[in-house]
Amino acid sequence: MVYLSKIAVAAACFASSVLAHPGEHHDAQAVKREIVARDQMASAAKRSIDSCSNSLKHREVNARSVARRANIARDIRQKRNIKSKPKKYRRDLATLEIYEAINHNETALGYTPATPETTIFSANTSCILSPENTDGPYYVTGESIRKNVTEGQAGIPLYLEVQYLDINTCLPVPDVYVDIWNCNSTGLYSGVNVTGNEGSYDSTFLRGIQVSDSDGVASFETLFPGHYDGRATHTHLLSHQNVSVLSNGTIQGGTVSHIGQLFWNEDLRSAVEATYPYNTNTQTVVSNADxxxxxxxxxxxxxxxxxxxxxxxxxxxxxxxxxxxxxxVTADQTSSSYYSVAAVLQADGGHAVASNFTGGSGGNGTTNGTAPS
Structure with missing residues (x-):
């Protein structure tokens, strides 16, 4: 059986000042312009990747990806001694309403132990996934290269694999250094302390960097993000190329080739937030549609x-x-309005960079936030 939850179409106009992250305000017209620019970039990139997505080398990359994801699932289940049957959730990719709102459980899809791994662990490559988007006001430079970023935070374990492909060749992009960050189960970000996000500049939970391998893959052991007023549930990613790796396990220099946010469908978010400690979060939930x-x-x-x-x-x-x-791979977002740095983590702790959080209006993008070696 297929279950549909209808999503409302987003309002065509914004309020005069739109709240995003706590402490962040955007000009409504500027946001509209950035949405148009983002969609135009995504459309152009899709045309590019469509032209190479059926190449032999790209199919070989996908075959390796299927095998890798299947092995990861087996290894995690074995390490955690999980005996029950896993469940795969898929989406029809026709429209966002179908992206977002249709969950098929394994029974509906007819998955059995004999279902090919190519069916279960494949990924859509005909669309550009996670286009450019603002990094928000809570990006912190100087974070450590590490795979596990949980630091004992409570929540639903999430093993996230991100694979970077060149839009012109559909081939993997190795040596991409990927920053990840998201709020914890109750909506708090580490690394910043502002009104609405009373944290610590010295904290580092749910932040880290991984480098993509020869198949363009960077993986993290993290937690499913919580929610907070003003934004739908999301995970931030920012990719760097041509960086220098310092002896203390941080990076400096290079270019910022991509800034994006991953979103999570409402059925999944609802299932997560029925569990502790997500269910203690009293902040307002914002849907993907809103x-x-x-x-x-x-x-x-x-x-x-x-x-x-x-x-x-x-x-x-x-x-x-x-x-x-x-x-x-030739792009550099360090001077774009999508990129801003809120804080820098150095050997003596974290330090604020911006005193006022203005989000997608540009700002502190070129600050070097690496700790001294």
């Missing part, structure tokens, strides 16, 4: 929702999620 960055406009040019697998029959067993992101 998010200020209008991800309801995704349609066929990009898909901001990762594929995911329940590692057991209960969501508390954890999730394996994966997404492919098409990038322009």
């Amino acid at each position: 998010d200020m960055w209008s991800i309801v406009q995704a349609e066929n040019d990009y898909d901001p929702f990762p594929e995911y697998l329940y590692l057991g029959d209960d969501i508390t067993d954890g999730l394996l999620a994966w997404i492919q992101i098409g990038i322009n």
Whole structure:
């Protein structure tokens, strides 16, 4: 059986000042212009990647990806001693409403132990996934290269695999250094301390960097994000190229080739937030349809929702999620309005960079936030 939850179409106009992250305000007209620019970039990139997505080398990359994801799922289940049957959730990729709102459980899809792994662990490559988007006001430079970023935070374990592909060749992009960050289960970001996000500049939970391998893959052991007033549930990613790796395990220099946010469908978010400690979060929930960055406009040019697998029959067993992101390897976003730095983590702790959080209006993008070696 297929279950549909209808999503409302986002309002065509914004309020005069749109709240995004706590402490952040955007000019409504500027946001509209950035949404138009983002969609145009996604459309152009999709045309590019469509021209190479059926090449032999790209098919070989996908075959390796299927095998890798299947092995990861087996390894995690074995390490956690999960005996129950995993569940795969998929989406029809016709429109965002179908992206977002249709969940097929394994029974509906007819998955059995004999179902080919190519069916379960494949990923859509006909669309550009996770296009350029603002990095928000809570990006912190100087974070450590590490795979596990949980730091003992409570929540649903999430193993996230991000694969970067060149939009012109559909081939993997190695040596991409990927920053990840998201709020914890109750909506708090580490690394910043502002009104609405009373944290610590010295904290580092749910932040880290990984480098993509020869198949363009960077993986993280993290937690499913919580929610907070003003934004739909999301995970931030920012990719660097041509960086220098310092002896203390941080990076400096290079270019910023992609800034994006991953979103999570409402059925999954609801299932997560029925568990502790997500269910203690009293902040207002914002749906994907009502998010200020209008991800309801995704349609066929990009898909901001990762594929995911329940590692057991209960969501508390954890999730394996994966997404492919098409990038322009010659791009540099360090001077774009999407890129701003809120704080820098150095050897003596964290320090604020921006005193006022203005979000997508440009700002502190060129600050070097690496710790001294």
